[in-house]
Amino acid sequence: MSLYDATAVNPVVISFDSKDRISGTNTNFISEPIDLGVNKYDSVALVSCSIPKSFYNVPTNYNKFVVSEVVSRTITIPVGNYNKTNLVSTLSTLLNSGAPVGWVYAVSYPGSTAADTLKITFAVTGNGAVQPTFIFTTTFSPFRQLGFADGSSNSFSASTLTSKNAINLQYILRAFIKSNICKNAQDGILEELLNIGQFATNSVMYYQQFNFDMNTRSFNGDLVNSWNFSLVDGFDQLIELNGISWAFSLVFYHRNNTHELHKTDLKIKNEERLFAIEKATQTIQREIETGINFHTNIANNGISLSSNVDLSGIDIKLPQPLYPVQAFTQGLYKNTDENIPEIKYPEN
Numbered sequence: 001m002s003l004y005d006a007t008a009v010n011p012v013v014i015s016f017d018s019k020d021r022i023s024g025t026n027t028n029f030i031s032e033p034i035d036l037g038v039n040k041y042d043s044v045a046l047v048s049c050s051i052p053k054s055f056y057n058v059p060t061n062y063n064k065f066v067v068s069e070v071v072s073r074t075i076t077i078p079v080g081n082y083n084k085t086n087l088v089s090t091l092s093t094l095l096n097s098g099a100p101v102g103w104v105y106a107v108s109y110p111g112s113t114a115a116d117t118l119k120i121t122f123a124v125t126g127n128g129a130v131q132p133t134f135i136f137t138t139t140f141s142p143f144r145q146l147g148f149a150d151g152s153s154n155s156f157s158a159s160t161l162t163s164k165n166a167i168n169l170q171y172i173l174r175a176f177i178k179s180n181i182c183k184n185a186q187d188g189i190l191e192e193l194l195n196i197g198q199f200a201t202n203s204v205m206y207y208q209q210f211n212f213d214m215n216t217r218s219f220n221g222d223l224v225n226s227w228n229f230s231l232v233d234g235f236d237q238l239i240e241l242n243g244i245s246w247a248f249s250l251v252f253y254h255r256n257n258t259h260e261l262h263k264t265d266l267k268i269k270n271e272e273r274l275f276a277i278e279k280a281t282q283t284i285q286r287e288i289e290t291g292i293n294f295h296t297n298i299a300n301n302g303i304s305l306s307s308n309v310d311l312s313g314i315d316i317k318l319p320q321p322l323y324p325v326q327a328f329t330q331g332l333y334k335n336t337d338e339n340i341p342e343i344k345y346p347e348n
Contacts, residue, residue: 011253049248118166182217
């Protein structure tokens, strides 16, 4: 069964590229006008997309946190891509630069011969009784990269502090394409990209649609021919691609409602089946009641089944068995007295 209805209009696939925009940036832009003509499109879905993984794992606005010592100061990590080794080295330099006189910080990560805990350890000497505190007050701080919780204050104990969580240098594990091209979609999400974290830095993340039915959105036909598209992370923050464009394709089509008709037909057939079962049940019930009434009438009229009574003219309907076996109807009331004739019931 086809997902689209070609009798209304044929599906059309349109390619978009953030470099071909009329305004905005590569991450958040207004597309150039697209001529869809006079159509009956009511659905839109992402076909595929390719996104360069050119964003940093410590980008602008995600690179600052506060360290409270004798006074508070802000640590600003230079934007860029980091691994465990150069991140530890950079943090050590930044913490010691501008630290109170006599304070010395040491930052370490488990060595190659030790178990990898995925956590960074901070130590300080020359601080006396004062224990510094790392403060990650906003979503924009590098709490994920350093292994701490959002909005947390983390004080040293006995002059050491270890990351509360595993460090995350793949801080964007999933991305969302948002657009006003779709309506009735939660937060305007056109598609969720769950596999972006598995691609290496400076590679190209590619996504191919695998379920058009589930991932189709209602097309917003109120807008004429130009729409806004943005690429955001799991915190709804724009992903900075550092000047490199990304591309994607959308399919526009008229959704086929044949599956709804098929569902209605199945519902009607099921109702008919249930009605037939109920009718058969009522018929069996009547036949059972007929048999009971027959014996009751014989008793009420004073007819003795042991007497010589001619019942051959009586139309007797015995209840049919519930199972497909031959009913035993002959000699039901057979008397052992040879002078009294046997009562025989006609077969149904």
